Amino acid sequence: MPATMLEIKTKAFLPLLIQHLFLYHSLSSQLPISMANKFTLDSVRDALIREEDSIVFSLIERARFPYNAPAYDSSFLGNGFSIAEFYVRGTESLQAKIGRYQKPEDVPFFPNDLPSPLPPTKNSQELLYPASSSVSVNEAIWKFYFTELLPLFTTKGDDGNYASTVASDFVCLQAISRRIHYGKYVAEVKFTDAPQDYSPAISSKDRDRLMNLLTFVAVEEAVKKRVEKKARLFSQNVTLDENDSGKTQYKINPLVVSHLYDKWVMPLTKLVEVEYLLLRLS
Numbered sequence: 001m002p003a004t005m006l007e008i009k010t011k012a013f014l015p016l017l018i019q020h021l022f023l024y025h026s027l028s029s030q031l032p033i034s035m036a037n038k039f040t041l042d043s044v045r046d047a048l049i050r051e052e053d054s055i056v057f058s059l060i061e062r063a064r065f066p067y068n069a070p071a072y073d074s075s076f077l078g079n080g081f082s083i084a085e086f087y088v089r090g091t092e093s094l095q096a097k098i099g100r101y102q103k104p105e106d107v108p109f110f111p112n113d114l115p116s117p118l119p120p121t122k123n124s125q126e127l128l129y130p131a132s133s134s135v136s137v138n139e140a141i142w143k144f145y146f147t148e149l150l151p152l153f154t155t156k157g158d159d160g161n162y163a164s165t166v167a168s169d170f171v172c173l174q175a176i177s178r179r180i181h182y183g184k185y186v187a188e189v190k191f192t193d194a195p196q197d198y199s200p201a202i203s204s205k206d207r208d209r210l211m212n213l214l215t216f217v218a219v220e221e222a223v224k225k226r227v228e229k230k231a232r233l234f235s236q237n238v239t240l241d242e243n244d245s246g247k248t249q250y251k252i253n254p255l256v257v258s259h260l261y262d263k264w265v266m267p268l269t270k271l272v273e274v275e276y277l278l279l280r281l282s
């Protein structure tokens with residue numbers, strides 16, 4: 001093709017190409033990568049499955065340190081905050097400045113007085129119903145994580161590594177929170193797949209009916225089995241000794257991970273789904 005023809009064709013298609021690239025970029029930046037191309041129940045479930053890895057690895061990292069009670073004592077620093085809370089507040093503030101907390105699944109634990117992002121941000125809430133950004137169950141996550149979960153997978157004791165300890169806690173909290181708030185996408189896709197089923201229950205604010213509609217017992221059983229298996233695989237101590245017939249050692253008890261999902265992660269994901277749906281027609 002002569003250069004001039006090529007130029008003419010390129011010129012003609014350029015606006016289309018730019019429009020396409022812009023559309024692709026703005027859509028793909030709204031969702032976790034695996035969900036970017038197709039927004040279906042399967043693709044959203046894939047994102048939940050990927051998040052399991054992050055949760056298991058974050059717990060393994062936290063389990064390197066003992067419980068370290070002084071890190072959670074609000075009188076320890078003398079400023080009214082525990083080291084954990086002081087760290088999370090400060091880190092969230094910094095992360096907000098560089099553009100975090102713009103996505104529906106990235107929900108801060110201390111949303112009040114967060115600074116505005118310095119870089120320009122995209123509207124990442126577009127695929128969801130706008131009111132969804134207000135749905136947060138982080139207070140419940142904070143409570144169960146520190147009071148009930150932490151003692152289940154850390155050893156008793158105090159090694160003085162408080163800074164590393166609370167940094168690990170924050171990674172766990174963020175991974176768990178992100179997984180639970182993905183529930184907004186799950187709810188949206190379930191609603192758009194069957195508005196005729198969900199709309200009456202939403203209009204009558206029938207929480208029990210919504211909970212029944214969105215619950216899949218077989219899926220929950222599979223999730224529990226898979227996360228326990230992942231914890232077994234990812235946290236086992238690996239030796240090169242072929243004749244090692246000793247019992248496999250785990251860095252975290254795999255049963256704690258299935259318990260975490262059974263008692264908190266899935267119930268709170270469902271709560272996020274219900275809260276999201278109740279706002280869906282408002």
Ligand SMILES: O=C(O)C(=O)C[C@]1(C(=O)O)C=C[C@@H](O)C=C1
Nearest residue numbers: 186214215216219220223266269
């Ligand atoms: O996969 C779904 O349909 C979800 O809503 C997610 C989830 C979960 O938290 O893993 C929650 C409720 C369902 O009963 C099954 C699984």
